[in-house]
Amino acid sequence: MSDTSVPCIAPYMHVPISVGPKAQKVTVKVGQGANMHVWQVPAVLLWNASGWFRDQLQDADRNMRRRGLAFPEEDPIAFSAFIDFMYSGTLDSSRNLHSETPLKVYLPVIVSVFTFASAYDVPMLRNTAIDMFFLRMAAGPDNLPYHIITQVYENTSRNSSLRDLVTTTFVNIGRPREFEHNREILPRAFLVDCLVGAAQDETIPFEHRDRSTRKEWLADKQEHICEEYHYHDDDKDMGSDGGWTNSTGSDDLWGGPTGRFKKGKEVSEKTKRELAFIGELAQNPRYARY
Numbered sequence: 001m002s003d004t005s006v007p008c009i010a011p012y013m014h015v016p017i018s019v020g021p022k023a024q025k026v027t028v029k030v031g032q033g034a035n036m037h038v039w040q041v042p043a044v045l046l047w048n049a050s051g052w053f054r055d056q057l058q059d060a061d062r063n064m065r066r067r068g069l070a071f072p073e074e075d076p077i078a079f080s081a082f083i084d085f086m087y088s089g090t091l092d093s094s095r096n097l098h099s100e101t102p103l104k105v106y107l108p109v110i111v112s113v114f115t116f117a118s119a120y121d122v123p124m125l126r127n128t129a130i131d132m133f134f135l136r137m138a139a140g141p142d143n144l145p146y147h148i149i150t151q152v153y154e155n156t157s158r159n160s161s162l163r164d165l166v167t168t169t170f171v172n173i174g175r176p177r178e179f180e181h182n183r184e185i186l187p188r189a190f191l192v193d194c195l196v197g198a199a200q201d202e203t204i205p206f207e208h209r210d211r212s213t214r215k216e217w218l219a220d221k222q223e224h225i226c227e228e229y230h231y232h233d234d235d236k237d238m239g240s241d242g243g244w245t246n247s248t249g250s251d252d253l254w255g256g257p258t259g260r261f262k263k264g265k266e267v268s269e270k271t272k273r274e275l276a277f278i279g280e281l282a283q284n285p286r287y288a289r290y
């Protein structure tokens with residue numbers, strides 16, 4: 001897979017804006033103790049990128065401006081990536097917190113950025129995090145990142161788009177041997193979601209598939225990331241609240257899977273056996289961490 005981008009119907013959505021040196025700044029403190037970092041962020045950048053910050057700035061009085069905003073529970077690395085994104089429109093140029101060395105955006109950072117972007121209404125950053133997560137999996141389909149699944153499940157809630165992307169990818173291109181190797185570290189909720197997703201997709205989870213079949217699946221998925229997982233400004237009409245929350249209880253502006261499931265077809269005997277196997281695994285208290 002040589003493509004390094006995901007097609008999007010709204011690629012123009014995050015337009016980085018130029019900020020003059022005299023722009024009004026907001027003090028933002030993120031993290032706590034020795035891990036706290038302080039930024040002076042141009043208010044116009046926050047206003048441009050985030051619905052949540054827009055609301056805060058709209059209601060801001062002089063006190064708030066003086067005190068700034070504090071986020072002790074948030075991850076300074078995710079905030080740093082957010083700042084880079086506001087300037088550049090991408091995550092590729094994220095800098096290390098302590099130096100000017102470009103930071104390789106590792107999967108744990110992508111998950112953290114996704115969580116941050118979902119919580120603070122930064123739809124374009126959220127979409128970019130989804131894209132990067134997918135492209136990272138697509139770049140190494142023989143070594144899917146089982147190690148990241150627990151973090152994904154700890155930082156998202158039911159019906160999260162990131163959870164859906166992870167489970168559907170692992171179910172469809174995860175290899176049986178790797179699954180065997182890793183199943184003890186997998187959260188129970190993930191196994192249950194795999195079971196449900198496989199039943200809905202009428203596919204056999206973790207079945208052996210040859211390399212070209214897996215690559216084909218990834219190429220097709222890449223084409224559909226935008227329609228299945230992105231959130232665009234146009235989608236705001238979807239709900240009475242302006243679309244910022246949705247009826248499926250998802251945590252991340254996502255409306256739930258669309259048109260992905262074929263319904264009403266018989267599930268084969270083999271699929272039933274595989275599903276029963278995963279179901280048993282999910283019941284096993286050894287894996288019942290969630």
Ligand SMILES: [Zn+2]
Binds near residue numbers: 007008225227231232
């Ligand atoms: Zn899109």
